Amino acid sequence: MRTPRDDVQEILIDEKTIARKVAELAKAISRDYSGKDLLIIGVLKGAFVFLSDLLRQMSISPGIDFVAIESYTQGTESSGVVRVLKDLDENAEGRHLLIVEDIVDTGLTLDYLVDNMRNRKAASVKVCALLHKPERRKVEVKIDYKGFTIPDKFVVGYGLDYAQRYRELPFVGVLKPEIYGGESVR
Ligand code: IMP
Numbered sequence: 001m002r003t004p005r006d007d008v009q010e011i012l013i014d015e016k017t018i019a020r021k022v023a024e025l026a027k028a029i030s031r032d033y034s035g036k037d038l039l040i041i042g043v044l045k046g047a048f049v050f051l052s053d054l055l056r057q058m059s060i061s062p063g064i065d066f067v068a069i070e071s072y073t074q075g076t077e078s079s080g081v082v083r084v085l086k087d088l089d090e091n092a093e094g095r096h097l098l099i100v101e102d103i104v105d106t107g108l109t110l111d112y113l114v115d116n117m118r119n120r121k122a123a124s125v126k127v128c129a130l131l132h133k134p135e136r137r138k139v140e141v142k143i144d145y146k147g148f149t150i151p152d153k154f155v156v157g158y159g160l161d162y163a164q165r166y167r168e169l170p171f172v173g174v175l176k177p178e179i180y181g182g183e184s185v186r
């Protein structure tokens with residue numbers, strides 16, 4: 001039987017390497033926010049796998065909330081026009097906010113989100129991202145907790161999708177070109 005794994009051309013970051021990095025990040029976050037009112041904000045959908053692993057390695061007990069924003073549409077590039085599909089349920093005022101993202105590509109999504117969160121009179125706003133592609137950056141955003149720097153390749157797995165698929169893969173990988181059907185993912 002053909003499985004999603006068979007569509008992968010190359011594993012960029014394997015499960016163990018991810019787990020080690022996630023533990024490191026969780027340790028740093030736990031230390032930095034010890035004794036503080038931290039609200040972690042996961043960016044749906046891509047960040048949910050990373051966030052759930054990260055959370056379970058923490059030695060503090062932060063609040064958890066989610067936002068959903070529209071940036072990428074199926075197989076195309078982020079336009080820079082960001083729309084909020086789901087806002088925070090929690091009140092952010094006076095709290096320390098940590099935005100957790102799967103990947104920072106052009107930076108447009110995070111730039112918008114950081115700005116949006118700052119306007120809520122938070123005590124602080126910081127960013128944690130599992131992956132970043134510096135070559136693709138259009139706006140500078142500060143990533144306070146950074147997992148891995150990756151080359152300019154479209155990746156899937158560990159929460160990241162192509163056309164809403166492959167989020168279940170336990171590693172970060174690159175798909176075989178034929179999966180994109182010859183069409184560019186940008
Ligand atoms: P940005 O606004 O260009 O930084 O895009 C950020 C969002 O685009 C991420 O939260 C992802 O959902 C999506 N994205 C960017 N690069 C990739 C990729 O290589 N694979 C899957 N999704 C990606």
Ligand code: MG
Nearest residue numbers: 043044045046
């Ligand atoms: Mg995303």
